Amino acid sequence: MKRENIYAITFILLLLAAVTAFFYNRVKEDPLPPLLERSGPISTTSEWVNTKAAIEGLQYKLRRNSNDNQSKLLLALAYMQEARVTGEHPYYYPAALQLVEEVLSGRNAGEAVLFEATVAKAVIQLSLHQFEEARETGQNALQINDKRAAVYGVLCDANVELGNYEEAIGMADKMVSLRPDLQSYSRVSYLREIHGDMPGAIEAMRMAANAGYPGLEQTAWARVTLGNLYEQTGDLAQAEAQYRRTLQEYPEYAFALGGLGRLEAKNKNYLEAIQLFERAARVIPEFTFHKELAGLYKLTEQHGKAKNSRKELLDGLQEDQEAGHIVDLELANIYLDLDGDLDKAMKYASKEYERRPDNIDVCKTLATIYYKKQDYRQAAAYLKKASRTNRQSASLLCLEGLVRYKQGDQVAGRSLLMKSFSMDPFQTSATGEEGQRLLRASLSSL
Template sequence: MIKSIISPFSILLLCSLFLCTCDSAPGKDEEKSAGINDVEIPELLPRPAALQNAMEWDRTQSGYMQLASDLRLKDAKAIKPRVTLAQIFVNEARVTGEHGHYYPAALKMVNEALDLNRGKDTNLEFLALSTKAGVQLSQHEFKEALQTANRAIEINPHNAQIYGALVDVNVELGRYDEAVAAADKMVKIRPDLRSYSRVSYLREIHGDVVGAKEAMISAVKAGAPGYESSAWARLTLGELYQRYGDEEAAKKQFEIILRERPNYPFAIAALGQLELDKGNYPEAEMLVQEAADIIPEVGYYIQLAEIYKQTNQKEKTEKIEDEIFVMLQDDVDSGHNMDLEYAALYRDHFEDYDKAIVYAEREYKKRPENIDVSRMMASLYLKKGMADTAAPYIKAAGTTDSKHPEYLAMLGK
């Protein structure tokens, strides 16, 4: 594994030439006289120390510096560097958990690219639209993402990546037949980690748990060990095992991830969840805190809040609850729809089912055909002892023949 170290000289060069946010950057008049274009480029944040050894970090930094240089020193109206910067920001949001910084940064770059291009170069228009659709998906703006993805498809109906976006957005909107059709096209164009993982998800949705595991194993095998995308696929495989009761198989997958990509926080937190489920609170706290020390992922804080609650650590519980609300609001302020996350928090941690219903109903109005949202609604009314009210939501949650354990429990199976 390549070890990434940012030298003081690299930082100095980055600040003096490329970043408009550095104190040492020249003023606008000095930039003009020096032949430096006045282009506002969002910052590439330093990764936490535990993530700086990841094999792609060197390439990410050098790519960012080169693209910023191209815009500042060559062509201020260049389109492709903006799209590539947006893609870098999307990946960093996923790796570091800094959603509030990176998703608005990605949208800024890709919207500028679309404004500058205005359809003149169809290849760049497609690249910008497909990138934008991915950002909108990440921010849970599903209807907008569908519109953007369809615009991209009109330009290039032969690209596997954009069909991946169509799979994701149709799943989120509960349009499962359309999602299957998009997945079929995707896997025919390019059978790889991304297409196999979507086949897996759709199989699980339709109750084929064995087939879902098989497809995710294919996704894992298609990836290169150590890369974030491969770690994410194996994490999803582990979560499949965990969800359907095979904790030992899940643990094995999480441990493999950490051998291939040390300090991967999602795998560390997943191991912590296994310990939490067993009631082994000291080990769970140690693991989840380790993950939270690497990246500020709100899910880790929610796990810690549950650990503190179960172990009667009242002061710690109240403190971290306040932090959770700040983090959720930060996501909302950056354009991220968090209604379902609020609903889950109020249901599972606070056991305030009335507040949870407020958020869940808001999400249900946006995507009433999604089985996960229907299952959430059903669970809340069952918690309140309102079985008759829950009944239509239970029915809706089973339209795809899902075998999700929570749904089966609602049926008494």
């Protein structure tokens, strides 16, 4: 073989070895979860430019020093926020959890970093609906530092989801005493809501929205939640005002678009509602938008689109499950509301009930399933648990009125139905429509 050929072959082999070593070391030394590119309206904002620059800066620091726990924690927090903004939960929450676990397992993290990382882990577990684990992690954070408001926030949330409402109130009181801000006011609002104080809930959520900086995602969330509270009380004009103000401060905010879509549906403007939910779904892949769309497509006899939307909905939840997200309650409500498949709904609701038997939303779903199965005794038993906080929910009162009526107490049933529709005359659920029909029939017979 000629000497120049030997040199050429040797050079190629060395080049291949160098390339292989480069990529091997890059994978080995750069295990950082990459940032996903955004698409749609949220990819053209100045906020995305700033977020991308900040995250790339943190990644650069970690490539230079993989033991920089502060930067690792900040990157995890940035990914958690990116999950909220983009709806890409199946990717970002596991990525953030990986980073947080690395901080917690490291040896050179100070107490402040360990506390923040432990709280962040609890927040991720809450987002994945791992509520018992989140409470345990929150207790660990409390052992590190009991003077920070954030730890009481995660303990409040975990106890709410587990149905430990008295404990949740104590955590919220402690949180707001340490740091009265958007985060603490919003928790006070929800606790007031589920305990029947709707004016107080609205007041606290208004304080939360006003405490936030206009244009931030958290402020937009608080203002949309304020709109939801008005919507629950039947004040659609105030709800619309909050949703539109949100869109002025945070253009194309998906949940504000969804709120406007619900209002159009309540006013029976179904095509306009569909357009708004389609816009919202193009911004982020939120499962509730696809659920609303599936129902609206079915209502307007667009059966092909209804089928496709239902498939996207279930595919998305499957992806969430694979990422560690517990979605049994969501699946139960999908099979109940969209399909009327009571056996599948019962299967998933029962699994959720095993995990958190004291949660009022889980009990309400089971009560609805038993009502649809015409097992009114069991429905009443679960309604008793679902109503134990005295929540003044129009849909809950409607269901209770239907159950009481079917059990033979027509006077009490009619009274509850009247109260329900005086609170919110725009109920569009199957039980809401049934309640309206029953109420009209019973009043016409008097």
